Amino acid sequence: MTIDLKTVKHISKLSRISLDEEKAKKLEIDLNSIFKWIEQLNQLKTENVEPLSSIVETKLRLRKDEIKSKNIREEILKNSPDENKDFFVVPKVVE
């Protein structure tokens, strides 16, 4: 299967990464060479194989939903690019 420029641009949209034309063309080449190599997996018959999603196959533990850290809102918000002491601020989304 080949990945055309249109598909590259579609993936870039899904990934929320903008691409200029030159980068998109370079990625088209890279992705095709990578996927051509990946497709050797099709040599294997896997109809009856159970997929493996986690190597630790024990039941996940439950824990109480409780707050353990103290209120560090200010410190956390300090990492935000917008200087606001109360909220994460984003460009306007509602008119």
Place this chain on the structure above:
Amino acid sequence: MSNIIDLSLSELVLNIKNKKISSNEATSAYIERSKKSKNLNTYNEETFDTALKKATEFDSKPDFNKKLPGVPIAVKDLFCTKNVKTTASSKILNNFIPTYESTVTQNLWNNGSILLGKLNCDEFAMGSSNETSYFGNVISPIDKDLVPGGSSGGSASALAAKLTPATIGTDTGGSIRQPASFTGTVGLKPTYGSCSRYGIVAFASSLDQAGPMTRNVKDAALLLEVMSSFDNNDSTSVDFERPLYSKNLSKDIKGKKIGIPKEYRAEGMSEEIEKLWEDGKNYLKDCGAEIIDVSLPHTKFALPTYYIVAPAEASSNLARYDGVKYGFRTEGDNLIDMYEKTRSAGFGDEVKRRIMIGTYVLSSGYYDAYYLKAQKVRRLIKNDFTNVFQKVDAILTPSTPSSAFKIGEKSNDPVSMYLNDIFTVPVNLAGLPGISIPAGLDKKGYPLGLQIIGKSFAEQNILNIAYSMEDKINFKFNLNEWWMNE
């Protein structure tokens, strides 16, 4: 007495405990050497002043019962360190100051260790040469135009150049073992679930593990003992009784059965690597181990499987970097435009490539063909190991297909770069422990490593095998310190 910086971690601990060296003396010695070694570009962030303060504090009220009493250590810049900048070597995290500490680094500090600084690595640990870092290439102390390997390249370089007595890295597909092999040092990737992933910048969550990088096997045992713990903050942390790896270390491996997987020879192996492997077998025989030929039939499918699974998990993990919660943002016309521009400017090319591979294999219409397929093949790879481990106690392989390559040599061809991890990736897919130890030099005089793979949670076993081999190998590399500034 020899120079402080020439002591191994275990020797330094002993000297501090015997009051022959103070924490301040040790810390000062490493800081001084690190300051003269800027040419290697190993540090992303130096915390020298704080380190000296902490060392003085330690000396005024020393607790010699700690496992790493007042021992300075630099760590990979992928571990969140409270109030100390943590960047994962990415522009997008260039201003990020964590409000909390990773469990693994907290374990170091609880055992008396002191942070020297944060070490360069490939961006988000995606790379095999440390060339994808936003802060530039790390140089190997082995030779000036040589990569140190990756992604824990800054860690390997700093360790080999003696800028830290030991260090810690993370390993998703070989990121501890490959740079260890390239720099003549010891690197151990523990069993998945042994070291907590809490507070480690996530790359591929089902594969990532932190581990020790050290000058010898005994140090690796000691550092693993400190790092490994059960942690409720990591839902995949495994609750098992952690052995005292360093105390239990033994050279008695008589009667151990060691598997030699024939498929590892298939990919046009060089004569040098072939000979290294053969020598390794002979060392093991000398120690009384039994060599058994085994087969891991799905080996050649491990890398393509990895390059579906790891990018898929990465595309999901890196979705959080959107210009809202972390320091870097590029303004846009609207919210979506801001996301797209921020991520385009904030991530480097390799990271973008992997996010896009991951997004593609998870996208509607391709999920079954790629992601589900890879998960199934991952099962086959794991089953290969399970079968072999019914017959043998451990597996011996080369760590890498060659010695370190030159900067720029492979950076334009992603597939050829990916092939570097051919011997290490299967271990991550199966969640097993693996250790790389220096085993010889190639014709160019560059270090080569051998890898010992063990059963799940059998770290003691591979450490013991490595410990007895280390003795026989007696690896020596003379650093000529070409990089030092006076």
